[in-house]
Amino acid sequence: MRRVAPRRGGTVQDRVALAEIELCGELIIAASAAEDRLSLESIDEVLRVAEARTEPAEEY
Numbered sequence: 001m002r003r004v005a006p007r008r009g010g011t012v013q014d015r016v017a018l019a020e021i022e023l024c025g026e027l028i029i030a031a032s033a034a035e036d037r038l039s040l041e042s043i044d045e046v047l048r049v050a051e052a053r054t055e056p057a058e059e060y
Helices: 012-033 040-046 049-054
Strands: none
Touching (some): 012 040, 040 049
8 A cells, every 4th residue: 555645735735935046046047147156145046135124024
């Protein structure tokens, strides 16, 4: 008998994982387009760090 893990609906972890994957993709694109290493400021800009500091915290 084959065991199947129960399916989960759209959980918080799934949204967080998708957001992290999207940010990683954006960082990879920025790094590949850059002629030199990305500065910390450029990385913060791509990852929207300043926005995260000014926006109200989202409750999960």
